[in-house]
Structures are given as structure tokens and as C-alpha cells.
Amino acid sequence: MMAPTPLVIATWNNLKATEAGRQVLAKNGPALDAVEATAKVPEADPDNMTVGYGGHPDRDGNVTLDACVMDHLGNAGSVTYLQHIMHPVSVARKVMEKTPHVMLSGDGALQFALKEGFKKQSLLTDKARARWEEWKLQSKYEPVVNIELHDTIGILALDAQGNLAGACSTSGLAYKIPGRVGDSPIIGAGLFVDNAVGAACATGYGELAMKSLGSFLIVELMRQGKTPQQACEEAINRVAAKYDCSGKQLAFLAVNKTGAIGAYSLQQGFSYSLGNNAGNHIFESGYYS
């Protein structure tokens, strides 16, 4: 089989991020390096209020981060409820590479990160604090659809060797109940990679991705012969048939071994960024209703 054209795709309008991944792939870098480089861009961006530094806090004002990575060998690493570390995706990668475990959580994840040399810092920016203070006046909890069009970043990459990898990084739902963990660090829900078949990732209302194990489902549907697009649509259709999704967004991205892409969401407004040797562009996804 001819080697596929390398590509990186990411949820939402994340062109700066996919450009970083594209650069890695252009130099023949591995897909895992590409997805990590991609995730680190919004993680470090204080203006991105849904990932990493500058992310929306939980109800109590704590910025708590979820992230994961998965490589072409099926290795996985993840961190949940991690505070004070700007690059949870890199901590997740260290969990994968340096421990016998898949997931570290909360203070354990923080202690591990510090031992690995990550710097402890405050992630709550003045802007995020001000919005939280404003939110507290009413304390109304309503998940918002398509918050800022750059929400949680889910990333999939295919490299010049034909290997797949993926990553997710998020500060989770804004003003969540303290302790809440979403789909993004859950292997199979927010992300799944099977190098023999394809890869998928999720964004949106994480509870729906968790209940459906949506990313795993999409990879299994591709294994059964569906295209990435058909697989994403079937996963969304199943969620829509089973749960009350009113006012909620959920979206999936998928890619297979040949580099074919799928994208589908519950509601209008989901977009994704694609970087490959033809450039770096945003595309609108199809949607259910």
C-alpha cells in the first residue's frame, strides 16, 4: 500500500494548533509528536478559555484539566482533574511512557508532573476569574453549545509512516461540579486509536460521549467497514436516539488508515481544522438537527 499523505485534524477552529502539528509531520515527525505539539498551542493560550491556561474554572474557581494521548501501538496515557500544570497533554504522555499505568488523577497526577519537572503555576487568568465572578451572581448551570468555537481540542494525526496517534486536552465544562471529570481523558470516550483501522475523538457535552463510548464505537464501526463519515454519523444518531440532547452539543472526528476523514455533530456549528501538505484549513461539519 502506498504511504498515505500525512495529516493532522483537530476539533473546532484551531488553525494555529494544527499548524504546529503540520510542521512536525512535514519534517517526517511521528504522529504522536504532532498531536502533542498541536494540543500545546491552545493549552498555553490564555485567550482560549476551554483548554489549559486561561480555561474556565469549576464552580469553586479551580481550573481542573483533563487530557490524554494514544499512540500507534495502542499505548495510552491520561490525566484527570489535574491542577496547576499548563501542559496536561505532556503529562499524559509521560504517564504513558514512564509508568505502568494509563491514568493518573488529581493530586497524584500533580505530584507525578512535578517529579517529572513540570512547573506549578496558577492557571486562572484575570479574564477567567472575572467571568466566573459574574457567573457566580446567578450560579446557573447550563452547558453552552459551541461555546467559543474552539472548545476542547481533540486531535488525530496520520504520519508519513502511516501511523496514527491522537490526543485530547480540555478544562472541561465551565463551572462544573468540583471533581467532575469529562470524556476527554477517558480512553474510548474522548479518544480512541487503533492503528490497524483508524482513530476518533470527541468534543462537546462529555457525558454523552462517555455513555456511548463514542470514540471506541466509531473505530469499531470503521473496522466493520464503515467510512469515517458513516461511522461518525452512526455514533451521533445512536446518541440522539437514546438521550435527551436538547441544548447539548456533541461532535466526533474520525480518520482511517488511508487518511479519509469523518466529522459529524448533534447540532449546527461544529467545525474542524485540517492541516496537510495542501495547507491548513477550517471545514464545517455536517450535523444531525
Ligand code: SD4
Ligand atoms: C468535557 N468534552 O469535559 C469536554 C468539554 C468539551 O467542547 O468538549 N467542550 O465534557
